Amino acid sequence: MFRKEFYSVCKKFVLNRRIHTSVVSCDNVENFEHPLKRTVRVLAQDFQRIVRKANKFTSDGIFPTHADIVIIGGAAIGSSIAYFLKHKTGLTGLRVVVIEKDNTYSQCSTVLSLGGLRQQFSLAENIQMSLFGAEFLRTLKHRFGPDADVHFTPNGYLMLATEHGAQQLLDNAKLQKHLGAINTVLNKDDLKQRFPWLNVDDVEVGCFGLEKEGWFDPWALLTILKRGAINLGAEYIQGEAVGFSFKTQQDIYMDGALTGSYEGLDAVQIKLPDGETKSIKFAYCVIAAGAESGKIAKLAKVGCGPEMLTVPLPVERRKRYVYCFDCQGEPPGLNTPLTVDYTGAYFRREGLGGSFLAGLSPPPEEEPDVLNLDVDHQYFDDKLWPLLAHRVPAFNSIKVRSAWGGYYDFNAFDENGIIGPHPYYYNLYFATGFSGHGIQQSPAVGRAIAEHIVDGRFQTLDLTRLGFDRLLLDKPMYEVCIV
Incomplete structure (x- = not known):
């Protein structure tokens, strides 16, 4: 019954469209969308918005117990990842939840930095990321509206x-x-x-x-990125990541692993401001918690587990x-x-x-x-x-x-960012360890992580050399004569 009524409404909508639109311009044929399909798509999006709004966690709402992607850390890097994930996919159904311990960002590396932007590095990856950062700042108003200014x-x-x-x-x-x-x-x-x-x-x-090259207001950039992510549907939760849940997956075989079964990450435990602890199951998790990233990675047994997990994330305050x-x-x-x-x-x-x-x-x-x-x-x-x-x-x-x-999120291995997936956990990503360069590289890092999660690899800039694998292979990526 509902289906008949639904398509009846759709038919009336199509007839009304035909009355006002009898000719389609040849220039727009490739972009033309059938009115019936458009109606179904718009109604589906409206329904998804209603569901998302009802499930969004507030002081009176429902905690999001499931998410497609959880991002731990809601400053410039984390907010940039959230923004680019939503912007790239355009999927209102892709649930991105950002966990931020301090909504005031009072001790956040982002807002306490000088906000410098430069291309004067010795590594190609850092130069390229900074060049995109400059382009991103140049096009802020186009992306976020006329009030966007850093x-x-x-x-x-x-x-x-x-x-x-x-x-x-x-x-x-x-x-x-x-x-x-x-x-x-x-x-x-x-x-x-x-x-x-x-x-x-x-x-x-x-x-x-x-x-x-020059400098800008870091707080303004953080505000713009966070607002942009929220406007596209990302959700922010105030809380602290205090643990992970693990799940044995017999259908996954890890090449080079000595143990017989694969234990993957399944959920993250969040301690809320009132002291209560809740759990969020996820498909992917990104650790972008700045100077706290090494400590959070340890909760996932990175650095204190077997085989590939014996190598820690070398990010510290x-x-x-x-x-x-x-x-x-x-x-x-x-x-x-x-x-x-x-x-x-x-x-x-x-x-x-x-x-x-x-x-x-x-x-x-x-x-x-x-x-x-x-x-x-x-x-x-x-x-x-x-x-x-x-x-x-x-x-x-x-x-x-x-x-x-x-605080710098200092990478004690080589003082450069660690960007991309963990070699053991297929659903754990890092975006941290920038050692003072994070604010200017945040747009490029956000885009890169979004590409790797959605497309399975880096698309625009190949940041493979800055991945976690270099720690396993003992191949540091040092900057030369650069502070």
């Missing part, structure tokens, strides 16, 4: 090298240009002429990004400081790039006044504790300020206004 400052990056590192910088610049970056190499005289505020006595060469100071003398001009000294010290302008942001990663033997985000102000006076004052004489007279600490 306040991009296109002042470029300036990387400096001594005589010892000059050839590597030149080789890096050559590769960057080959892949589409736009930069210029400046010798000592060129640097002094272009940046008269710079002391170049001990500098041999510099590379200056002319286009697609590393604390970094960012200092904001005012230049008391004549500061560098408004077009000052984000300058990276060969010592690792970096600085950039903050606003149109004489304020600057600066930082310096400590050597391994001086790593600060990660129990809190307290700032060591003495570190600025003893370590960072002397380097800044040497490179920019005007910085001999400055006043520190504020500072903050943040």
Whole structure:
């Protein structure tokens, strides 16, 4: 009975369409959709939206006990993955659930970063991901509407090298240009002429990004990505991943495995803000939890299981400081790039006044504790300020206004992102370990993970070399002369 009434409505809809549309343009024949099929499709989508809305977990709703894809971590990387999954498939029936422990993102690496964007890397994959990041920012309004703005400052990056590192910088610049970056190499005289505020006595060469480099507001990008994912149907749950459920699957054979049966991941346990623990079954799970990713992977026996599971995910917290100071003398001009000294010290302008942001990663033997985000102000006076004052004489007279600490999702293996599936768990993916580069690579990583899950392989950028397999094979992917 329902079917007869349903097709009766469809028939009336088709007749009404024929009254108003008797001719189809030849230009649109390929894109023409039969009115009956369109009606069925639209009604099905409306029904799916109603079901999804009814099942969406709120304080008064129903917890999503099942999901097609669970993403652990809802900052820039996780939200980008959610957005691209929904955008790529266009399937309202594909249920994507994002688990985020802290909806305020108060200790999130994304919002505590400088928001830098550059192509000045030595690895092709990092250059290509950053190039897509630049294109993604350029087309934000086209994707997300006229209000989408991350306040991009296109002042470029300036990387400096001594005589010892000059050839590597030149080789890096050559590769960057080959892949589409736009930069210029400046010798000592060129640097002094272009940046008269710079002391170049001990500098041999510099590379200056002319286009697609600068910095932006990380919080704005996170907000845009998250809102875009939600608008396409992704669901966000506040909670903490505290465990996984496993399922023995006799129909799966793992090549190279010594044990007779395969134990796969089946569900994730989530501890909610009220202390209650619930479970979500999934088809796929993506760990994109930043500095907490190594700990979460261990819950899935990565690093503490047999055979391939003996190799851990080497992602851990590393604390970094960012200092904001005012230049008391004549500061560098408004077009000052984000300058990276060969010592690792970096600085950039903050606003149109004489304020600057600066930082310096400590050597391994001086790593600060990660129990809190307290700032060591003495570190600025003893370590960072002397380097800044040497490179920019005007910085001999400055006043520190504020500072903050943040966590890197530090990959202790080679300091580059781990992107893609785990070699044992067919339904477990990683997108973590970016060691300070995550915010600018988030659009490319989101697209890459979506491609690999939906299409079974990377489509646009081949990021295979950045997969977990390199840990098993002991083939690190190091950046050279890059901070």
